[in-house]
Amino acid sequence: MESTCLEAAAGDLWVLRYLCYDPSRYPEHNGWYYVNYWYCDCDDPEGMGGDLDPDGWQSAYSFSHGSCSAQYRVDPITVVFWGATSAQQVEDHLADHTDWDEHTGNNQVWYTYGYCVNMDGHSNSEWDEGVIQGEQYHIRLWEGRGMDGDPDNCHFTHYVVGTPHHEVWDTPQGSCGSSYHSVYDNETHPDGGFNNARDNILDEWYPDHHYNWQWWGNNQLFRQSKGYGAGMGCWYARADGYVAVINIWHG
């Protein structure tokens, strides 16, 4: 049971008040209570994600080693799923919107409040074997923690961070590295595999999910194992430093 009883506008800010009834709640008021929705028509660069402290209490990269030190940076955080209470919730949306519905890949760690924590989930697309030897989208996910490292004690809005990347499976170039996984470089693919995967999420999720941008400056350049051919140089990939803070709720 719901009705609108007030709509007040003051410049770019207004409120919609709903009178609601739920007999299981607020017995002191016989189940009746108000819900106020405050709206702001403004270009708010903070909004979602305003409480985050990237490179302070939350690292802007994932790491391959449990020390979470800079020399072990692997992937930049380029998406924050704001309001998400679990990695599973994000995985469900990724399967629904983006068709990233597989879950293979190894662990990485993320730093938050002094803890270097294992990933809480991950999603990937099917390997597309039509390109080079194969390509896929992959994202690792970490749930925002409280100061005690417990996701259940997140002291502000719940969130999940992710490291999407678009990568190939191909024979490494020995002079570059030995891994069969390489993120698309920014030369042959000017958006690069980090930006491309982030933007793929935005393209598939928007407008069901709104988002805003923050610039974190996590644009570390990473050498890849794939190269352009013997004596022709290696792939190098980087993100552009922008992070999309995405509302997990449809709206």
Add this chain to the structure above:
Amino acid sequence: MIKLGFVLLGAALVAALVVGLVAVFDQEDGTPLDPEPASAAPVKWTMAQARAFNEHELYYLGQTYQGLPLMQVLRIDWPGSFPDDPKMNRPDHEVIFVYGDCEISPGEDRCPVPLTVTVRPASEIPHDMVKTGAGPPECVRGALVQQLKNGNIQMWTGDATVGIETNGVNLGQAVSRLMRANGGKPDVPGQPFPPPKGGECN
């Protein structure tokens, strides 16, 4: 337009939201800077191309910084994934001066290079978008300089923004060492930078 919604449930307030990389050769002395020079593939830049670049100012740290040689100059020219939607779109037009390199350890998928200097149009990173500043920005050599929490430095001068990105390299002298790579002043370290477009910095 962004809609922000704040939901008040009884006494409890719950906030909710409704709503061309390049291998470089020094063309002046002919010394290849990249031990694995130019790929056949895409656009391969040279320092000569960097010197001829005229879209905005380019800055770099010279041929070496703290013993790290300039290995490559990379060019990224990306209009963004959503060019029809300026609010969503994030174009990326970078010139990257890469100092040193890294080796991918067995069992690792990639490695972080130690030092890059990235120059982009100032409009691509407005200062008020920066989320990771370590304190307020400062004016250094007439430019607006923002120290970042990760140790990097972001600077705005003229029509450009310059990022100095480190992984383990001390950047203490970096801003004072920056100089123009494509003609004009400052052509030696220490000279003043042009003020950031739209504001003075003293």
